[in-house]
Amino acid sequence: MSKKTPEKTMSIETRIYLVQDHGKLLARATVTLGGCFAITGIQIMEGKEDQPFVSMPSWKVGEKYKDICFPCTKEFRQELFDSVLSAFEQTMAEQTQKQTQRPSQQEPEMSM
Numbered sequence: 001m002s003k004k005t006p007e008k009t010m011s012i013e014t015r016i017y018l019v020q021d022h023g024k025l026l027a028r029a030t031v032t033l034g035g036c037f038a039i040t041g042i043q044i045m046e047g048k049e050d051q052p053f054v055s056m057p058s059w060k061v062g063e064k065y066k067d068i069c070f071p072c073t074k075e076f077r078q079e080l081f082d083s084v085l086s087a088f089e090q091t092m093a094e095q096t097q098k099q100t101q102r103p104s105q106q107e108p109e110m111s112m
Helices: 074-101
Strands: 012-022 023-034 036-047 051-054 059-061 064-067
Touching: 012 074, 023 074, 036 059, 036 074
Parallel strands: none
Antiparallel strands: 012 023, 023 036, 036 051, 059 064
16 A cells, blocks of 8 residues: 655746637647646637636547646646636736837827
8 A cells, every 4th residue: 555645846837828819719828847848738718707717738539629638636737727827817917018018109299
């Protein structure tokens, strides 16, 4: 019989790639786990009441989609999804800040 060891927190590095005009697809993400395993193809989708949710990479089998990879525990799933959504929210905030800080595109008026 094996003893269950305490779960260790793994480092999660998340990169967000915003997409424009793709329906309910808001962004794509790449996650690197523990600095040694990368997952690409994660999608951030618009859900009910405009709340974003994480969709893991999947392939279509018949009429259904099957995840290619996925968290094995409820706790790690929450940690991973929180990391992705937090990075998405930060990227969106940075994008909004950039747009509001842009100088006016209009030419200054010249007085004679």
